[in-house]
Amino acid sequence: MRTSNSPVRVAIVGASGYSGEELVRLLLSHPHAELVAVTSRQSAGQTIAQVFPKFAGHPRSRTLKFTEPDVAALAAQADVVFLALPHGVSAEFAVPLVAAGRVVIDLSADFRLRSAAVYQEFYAHAHPAPDLLARAVYGLPEVYRDQIRGSSLIASPGCYPTSILLPTLPLLRAGLIKPSGIIADSMSGVSGAGRKADLDYLFCECNESVRAYGVPKHRHLSEIEQELGIAAGAPVTVQFTPHLIPVNRGIHTTLYLAPAKHFATAAEMADLDQRIAACYRAAYADEPFVRVLEGKALPDTKNVVGTNTLELAWRLDPRTGRLLVMSAEDNIVKGASGQAVQSLNIVCGFPETAGLV
Amino acid sequence: MRTSNSPVRVAIVGASGYSGEELVRLLLSHPHAELVAVTSRQSAGQTIAQVFPKFAGHPRSRTLKFTEPDVAALAAQADVVFLALPHGVSAEFAVPLVAAGRVVIDLSADFRLRSAAVYQEFYAHAHPAPDLLARAVYGLPEVYRDQIRGSSLIASPGCYPTSILLPTLPLLRAGLIKPSGIIADSMSGVSGAGRKADLDYLFCECNESVRAYGVPKHRHLSEIEQELGIAAGAPVTVQFTPHLIPVNRGIHTTLYLAPAKHFATAAEMADLDQRIAACYRAAYADEPFVRVLEGKALPDTKNVVGTNTLELAWRLDPRTGRLLVMSAEDNIVKGASGQAVQSLNIVCGFPETAGLV
Amino acid sequence: MRTSNSPVRVAIVGASGYSGEELVRLLLSHPHAELVAVTSRQSAGQTIAQVFPKFAGHPRSRTLKFTEPDVAALAAQADVVFLALPHGVSAEFAVPLVAAGRVVIDLSADFRLRSAAVYQEFYAHAHPAPDLLARAVYGLPEVYRDQIRGSSLIASPGCYPTSILLPTLPLLRAGLIKPSGIIADSMSGVSGAGRKADLDYLFCECNESVRAYGVPKHRHLSEIEQELGIAAGAPVTVQFTPHLIPVNRGIHTTLYLAPAKHFATAAEMADLDQRIAACYRAAYADEPFVRVLEGKALPDTKNVVGTNTLELAWRLDPRTGRLLVMSAEDNIVKGASGQAVQSLNIVCGFPETAGLV
Amino acid sequence: MRTSNSPVRVAIVGASGYSGEELVRLLLSHPHAELVAVTSRQSAGQTIAQVFPKFAGHPRSRTLKFTEPDVAALAAQADVVFLALPHGVSAEFAVPLVAAGRVVIDLSADFRLRSAAVYQEFYAHAHPAPDLLARAVYGLPEVYRDQIRGSSLIASPGCYPTSILLPTLPLLRAGLIKPSGIIADSMSGVSGAGRKADLDYLFCECNESVRAYGVPKHRHLSEIEQELGIAAGAPVTVQFTPHLIPVNRGIHTTLYLAPAKHFATAAEMADLDQRIAACYRAAYADEPFVRVLEGKALPDTKNVVGTNTLELAWRLDPRTGRLLVMSAEDNIVKGASGQAVQSLNIVCGFPETAGLV
Numbered sequence A, B, C, D: 001m002r003t004s005n006s007p008v009r010v011a012i013v014g015a016s017g018y019s020g021e022e023l024v025r026l027l028l029s030h031p032h033a034e035l036v037a038v039t040s041r042q043s044a045g046q047t048i049a050q051v052f053p054k055f056a057g058h059p060r061s062r063t064l065k066f067t068e069p070d071v072a073a074l075a076a077q078a079d080v081v082f083l084a085l086p087h088g089v090s091a092e093f094a095v096p097l098v099a100a101g102r103v104v105i106d107l108s109a110d111f112r113l114r115s116a117a118v119y120q121e122f123y124a125h126a127h128p129a130p131d132l133l134a135r136a137v138y139g140l141p142e143v144y145r146d147q148i149r150g151s152s153l154i155a156s157p158g159c160y161p162t163s164i165l166l167p168t169l170p171l172l173r174a175g176l177i178k179p180s181g182i183i184a185d186s187m188s189g190v191s192g193a194g195r196k197a198d199l200d201y202l203f204c205e206c207n208e209s210v211r212a213y214g215v216p217k218h219r220h221l222s223e224i225e226q227e228l229g230i231a232a233g234a235p236v237t238v239q240f241t242p243h244l245i246p247v248n249r250g251i252h253t254t255l256y257l258a259p260a261k262h263f264a265t266a267a268e269m270a271d272l273d274q275r276i277a278a279c280y281r282a283a284y285a286d287e288p289f290v291r292v293l294e295g296k297a298l299p300d301t302k303n304v305v306g307t308n309t310l311e312l313a314w315r316l317d318p319r320t321g322r323l324l325v326m327s328a329e330d331n332i333v334k335g336a337s338g339q340a341v342q343s344l345n346i347v348c349g350f351p352e353t354a355g356l357v
Helices: A018-028 A071-077 A090-099 A116-123 A130-135 A141-149 A159-173 A221-232 A266-284 A333-348 B018-028 B071-077 B091-099 B116-123 B130-135 B141-149 B159-173 B221-232 B266-284 B333-348 C018-028 C071-077 C090-099 C116-123 C130-135 C141-149 C159-173 C221-232 C266-284 C333-348 D018-028 D071-077 D091-099 D116-123 D130-135 D141-149 D159-173 D221-232 D266-284 D333-348
Strands: A008-013 A033-039 A080-083 A103-106 A153-155 A183-188 A239-244 A251-257 A290-292 A310-316 A323-329 B008-013 B033-039 B080-083 B103-106 B153-155 B183-188 B239-244 B251-257 B290-292 B310-317 B322-329 C008-013 C033-039 C080-083 C103-106 C153-155 C183-188 C239-244 C251-257 C290-292 C310-317 C322-329 D008-013 D033-039 D080-083 D103-106 D153-155 D183-188 D239-244 D251-257 D290-292 D310-317 D322-329
Touching: A008 A018, A008 A071, A008 A333, A018 A033, A018 A333, A033 A071, A071 A090, A080 A090, A080 A333, A090 A103, A090 A130, A103 A333, A116 A221, A141 A159, A141 A333, A153 A333, A159 A183, A159 A221, A159 A239, A159 A251, A159 A266, A159 A310, A159 A323, A159 A333, A183 C183, A239 C251, A239 C322, A251 C239, A266 A290, A266 A310, A323 A333, B008 B018, B008 B071, B008 B333, B018 B033, B018 B333, B033 B071, B071 B091, B080 B091, B080 B333, B091 B103, B091 B130, B103 B333, B116 B221, B141 B159, B141 B333, B153 B333, B159 B183, B159 B221, B159 B239, B159 B251, B159 B266, B159 B310, B159 B322, B159 B333, B183 D183, B239 D251, B239 D322, B251 D239, B266 B290, B266 B310, B322 B333, B322 D239, C008 C018, C008 C071, C008 C333, C018 C033, C018 C333, C033 C071, C071 C090, C080 C090, C080 C333, C090 C103, C090 C130, C103 C333, C116 C221, C141 C159, C141 C333, C153 C333, C159 C183, C159 C221, C159 C239, C159 C251, C159 C266, C159 C310, C159 C322, C159 C333, C266 C290, C266 C310, C322 C333, D008 D018, D008 D071, D008 D333, D018 D033, D018 D333, D033 D071, D071 D091, D080 D091, D080 D333, D091 D103, D091 D130, D103 D333, D116 D221, D141 D159, D141 D333, D153 D333, D159 D183, D159 D221, D159 D239, D159 D251, D159 D266, D159 D310, D159 D322, D159 D333, D266 D290, D266 D310, D322 D333
Parallel strands: A008 A033, A008 A080, A080 A103, A103 A153, A183 A239, A290 A310, B008 B033, B008 B080, B080 B103, B103 B153, B183 B239, B290 B310, C008 C033, C008 C080, C080 C103, C103 C153, C183 C239, C290 C310, D008 D033, D008 D080, D080 D103, D103 D153, D183 D239, D290 D310
Antiparallel strands: A183 A251, A251 A323, A310 A323, B183 B251, B251 B322, B310 B322, C183 C251, C251 C322, C310 C322, D183 D251, D251 D322, D310 D322
């Protein structure tokens, strides 16, 4: 899609939210991409540097202005278009841009599900472009790298699903855990709620506060269960509880899993522990953005914030027979914009870590 | 205004903001007051317990419902009405309620200034009820206790002014500092911005952030300079810089003051130090809500949050010849609702600490 | 134990930690208690007001000095002694004070377990006073009110156990949930780690961080399982995962429970929902410190911090068949010092809410 | 000092504190530097990845182990040695390493002052290597770039001084402000206190707290006054008040300055405003790490955290005749480790922004 020496031209639609802002940060510094357009209704006419003074050090930020979103202009200017829009709105851009031969990397939920019916169940409106669902690839590079490579419509995963799927999928595929009874208990920083004026997310309403929300049927369950179901070869139902905690960024997930084979003795436990370690090593030893902690360390969001890395660790509990897996990621990077840039790198044939370390 | 054994009937207009909520908390527990009405356009029809579950332990919170604000109903129900409204709106309630013989304790800026012209200069609109200004008392009990006692219109001071006036007035009245060159550098928690849906006060915009705002002519300067001018007997101009910091509550002010008499030797410095200590003791030794720290301790907002106490400490700097005074208070209690209840206690003849410790 | 009109004389051993400090706050304001002694090796010789300036408003704080802990002096001065000491140390004071006829309310883990063997398993040292275990009462007033009334050794529950037991015990006793498969996923503020100089709890190590710890066998499991086992009439094994989040105070627990009876239809679900509501109402409608949220609200630590209230809510999940119960409490109040004062009120025959609202 | 194509070999002494950790981060990613040694008594024997899991993505972090500090080994391995040690300790390494021909970049205060007597006055012990003071360069690149270029002992400035000097020096040199009466009121994040186990810096002691400290004679005054005095050509005395606020990183400084020439009319004020703008443009338009905000924006630490940029803005106050200048920086980057790497780039002839954007 490009000549070997020129950078790929990229655009961001909806660049004034938290994910959009992070895309701006990553793409301004990307060694092989040139940011050619950023759109935002509220910021149109202003330069990036005016809207985000912290990026003023990049020369491009002082000349590139936000524009009103316009499909024809985007198609003319950009090779790859990132959509950082609310669900239900992305299709309006994705349909014509894909038709025009552009690569679309969508950060919304609109193209993550294979089934328009499931979409309607969880998002409470008809899918705006069901014909495109079959063309979309779920943009989790550690699972769908090959499919991403040739795709023109990449549905970048949700923040919670990333934190749940990466720890769970290898175990499920290896038959080490049962597909039933999975519980995912997650905590997210407030940036996950987006940059919107809402009393619930005022500083004083979140600081010194912890609360669950969206129980028991959060929208992200739809993609979590879809991907776990594919790995298990049968439908999977998950218990998922998100909580809001007073940090800007970061998701921590604790997973409660049932080993496929009961362990009773210390020897059986040690054996299972080794098989889990081997499973994770096989899956992630060569992955640049998954860090499996062995030894005593447990995941901590402060060790991944600002990076595209997800870290995970596990513990077998001989008292309950369960397997606990904990993960930590930056919800805006590996959980959104960083993972989208990872897909950009794959689709364009760049080193996968380009612009991400 | 009441028989000796029945509680005073109090109402709160605008009870869903942070100051209003704190008034609800204080008045639900007040030993001599009965909360008879709370108004809020957005919460009308709901009980206090529904809007603020944390107060559900008080039986009254489960029966008393928010209503639309209505002057006639307020005049009929309440002896004392607290107005927790934005500036410019209070007069609409204060004028008829005062005319009806009720006591009004206004937490807005509307009746703090003696001059309608100064009000217009700082608040950018004509004063809505200039005739009432002469009747209003500036509700700083440590200064105007006697006038509050017989008043029917008490203009409760602003949060920043309280943190600046209490440390400065005794020194100015005693002639220990010059009235010129006063600098007040303040930091406030985010609750000071009110409970309103505004991107600037989202958790992620305030957390891990510090910034000045409202420089160089913040509205609170008008009342600060009015009260310092009265104490000095001549106009006073103040440099005041507020900063927003990521705490829910608390104001810390550092004051840079010029001693009236130059001190050069260690003996002169020790003498001045003693005179300052004596001045503060004379002013505040018997005040229940001002704590003068002697010794090594410095004010810390965490020692006053949730209380009606302002704490202060001072240091003479022999290198610069200046006097530094630092103060800390809870901006919503001593800086707003607690101080207003202190005025309630005075005007009703209750012990001044009733419901406040 | 006291004449009807004189206040009970209370002492606090280990008053410089977070629980000790909160006991000081509560007991200085308690209408029927007189704080006669506070001990702390590091603060001995200083008044309460010097160590905790925020309590300086209480006259007693300016005269009462911290002393070195001394059993004979405590026995001579106090009717009731609170022990806010690390586990393993309390027995040294509890044994002689109980022998001397004093009431001991112990906030450590030392007397919470009925079995010295279980204590040794979880705390890794022999129990220091196994003979006293049979005399101790587990100080959860909502469960053991009658036993507390006549006791001279009250083992006040741990913070996590309180947040788990109050939501679970009524359901278990009513046979509404299975005793197996219980999962408790908790988040605690940093005060739970105590006031000790440890790199792990520095501001910069906790702020903008979330992490699990103590998995899979946290010490609090011992008392959680003991109490659930008593309610179930058979041993219970629990999965418990604590997480550290950047708030000063507050514990939020999400419980994953299995209804005793499978529900399949909407009608069955509605019926079970009604039975749970009825169960909680029967247990807690008259309890001053448990708030059962019905309707849409979910527990939020900011609604309970600074109070002795635990709030809880539940949701049935028709997709998984599970029952989720969420609770929120202040770990230092209902989870420690407030609950201990509640026991004081019971043992002394005061109104149970005295000094706690 | 190196051949053109090989990277410079760098070592960090004291790499386990916050500044040391940030040096590790910056140098692991530096395009022209190779990290060859990191020392720390407490972490000796562990790899960087073990001590700081978040750096595990860098291959070098998984092989390079912390060692005990050893001058001979450092001299043998490294071309440039960063010292991230407490004041008073650096000289022990700086003296032999400079003698051995190595370049030393010291982040402590030990070589910032030209006068051993002033050092003793502010640091309360004799200077450990007074003979070296004359060889040291104050490592503020925007001022001493040429001297840094040829230096072998660079004393990297303190965090507060950087936030005060960069806004003030150009104005002072241009004669736009008086050298007398300067007040600097600063707020710092808690990382400024270092990674040390101290009760004062526990999460619960800093969160929801603001307090002044070190008044009125903080050690950083010595270097602030030295550098302002050099610029003014005469001794300068400064009023400096640091405050601790609950953020991990960031310093905000508000400076109160007296224009050299009184301005009375709007035209005079506009003229002075233009001259200040021109002065800052002349000083900083070509500086990669100083951002002068014109227009309405004010500095905000959240816009500079994680970067080597200091941002500043100014306001003239016609009411008081003063000039206010506000600055924001990351205390650990521009205020410490980033600025030290900037000096590395200068001394080695790298692009000054290498590894810093």
